[in-house]
Amino acid sequence: xxxxxxxxxxxxxxxxxxxxxxxxxxxxxxxxxxxxxxxxxxxxxxxxxxxxxxxxxxxxxxxxxxxxxxxxxxxxxxxxxxxxxxxxxxxxxxxxxxxxxxxxxxxxxxxx
Numbered sequence: 202x203x204x205x206x207x208x209x210x211x212x213x214x215x216x217x218x219x220x221x222x223x224x225x226x227x228x229x230x231x232x233x234x235x236x237x238x239x240x241x242x243x244x245x246x247x248x249x250x251x252x253x254x255x256x257x258x259x260x261x262x263x264x265x266x267x268x269x270x271x272x273x274x275x276x277x278x279x280x281x282x283x284x285x286x287x288x289x290x291x292x293x294x295x296x297x298x299x300x301x302x303x304x305x306x307x308x309x310x311x312x313x
Contacts, residue, residue, distance in 0.1 A: 205233035205241035205276065207302035208248065214294055214306040221263065221286045221311050228281040231296040231304060233273060240276040247271060248278035248298040255291055257305035262290035285311045 213229045233244035252265035263285040271278035285292060290311050296304040 202243075203235050203239045203241045205244045205301055206235055208232065208296045208298060208304035209234045209238060210294075210296075210304055210306055211238075211277075214309065216309070217307075218310040218312055219285070221289065221313050222284055224267075225283045225309075228279050229283055229294075230277050230279045233276045233298065233301060242275045244273055244276040244298075246273075246299040246301075248273055248296055250278075250280055250283075250294060250296050252285055252292045253295045253305070255293055255308055257293055257295055257303075261285070261292040262288035263292060263311055268294075289313055 209232050211232045219225050231248050233241045247270040249270040250268040252261045254261050267283040291308045294306040
C-alpha cells in the first residue's frame with residue numbers, strides 16, 4: 202500500500218510565463234504521493250491550491266481565480282481553469298492538504 206507523505210505537481214506548473222487574466226496552460230494537477238513519487242490512490246483529504254509570493258508564504262501581488270480546495274479522485278486533485286490578475290508579478294503556487302508536506306512550485310511570471 203502507498204501512504205501519502207507529500208504533495209507533488211507531477212509535471213504541471215512547468216511553464217514560466219502566463220498572461221494576466223488568461224487561464225494557465227493545460228489542467229493543473231496535484232497528487233498525494235509517497236517519497237518515491239507513487240500516488241496514494243486512496244487519499245481523500247481535500248487539496249488546497251493558493252497563489253503565494255516567491256517566499257511561498259506571503260500573499261502575492263495578484264488574485265488567483267479557480268484555485269481553492271478540491272477533493273482528490275484517486276489521490277489527484279485538478280484545477281482546469283486557473284488565472285491570476287491584475288498585477289505584473291512573479292508568483293508561486295502552494296498546495297496544502299492535512300499533514301502532508303506542502304508543494305511550492307517554481308516561479309511563474311504573470312505579464313500583461
